[in-house]
Amino acid sequence: MLLEGSCHCGAVRFRVMSPHPYPFNRCYCSICRKTAGGGGYAVNLSGEADSLVVHGAEHTSIYQAEIDGRTSPGERHFCARCASALWVFDPRWPELVHPFASAIDSELPIPPERVHLMLESKPDWVEIESRERDRCFAGYPDESIAEWHARLGLDEE
Ligand SMILES: [Zn+2]
Ligand SMILES: [Zn+2]
Numbered sequence: 754m755l756l757e758g759s760c761h762c763g764a765v766r767f768r769v770m771s772p773h774p775y776p777f778n779r780c781y782c783s784i785c786r787k788t789a790g791g792g793g794y795a796v797n798l799s800g801e802a803d804s805l806v807v808h809g810a811e812h813t814s815i816y817q818a819e820i821d822g823r824t825s826p827g828e829r830h831f832c833a834r835c836a837s838a839l840w841v842f843d844p845r846w847p848e849l850v851h852p853f854a855s856a857i858d859s860e861l862p863i864p865p866e867r868v869h870l871m872l873e874s875k876p877d878w879v880e881i882e883s884r885e886r887d888r889c890f891a892g893y894p895d896e897s898i899a900e901w902h903a904r905l906g907l908d909e910e
């Protein structure tokens with residue numbers, strides 16, 4: 754599926770191919786929450802990095818968080834004009850790019866079950882809206898975004 758996204762002010766537009774477009778993955782880590790997740794979490798998608806096309810890249814900036822006293826290699830790309838969080842790229846997984854569902858303009862499919870992860874970083878005021886089939890993790894689940902789609906038979910080409 755082709756995902757098309759943009760920042761709020763329109764200075765940055767991007768598109769990326771994703772065989773795994775279901776927005777099921779809710780991250781409650783403090784970085785996602787503070788930079789991208791007003792409701793207490795951000796929804797991370799997965800796309801193919803070599804298909805990423807960006808218009809207005811000169812308006813983007815990169816934030817690399819400090820984790821345990823070290824600068825994370827994960828690059829959080831955002832619009833320097835309007836502050837919209839756009840995607841995460843991590844050179845440790847160079848074939849992947851992780852757009853935030855909040856930046857996507859394409860209509861996304863509704864996930865039949867969701868994952869709530871990094872709950873150890875969740876503040877008390879953030880209540881998990883959990884449905885019956887949802888799964889919760891204190892940290893990261895072992896199952897990747899691609900594996901989640903494969904298990905549910907939701908792979909797309
Ligand atoms: Zn913008
Ligand atoms: Zn996160």
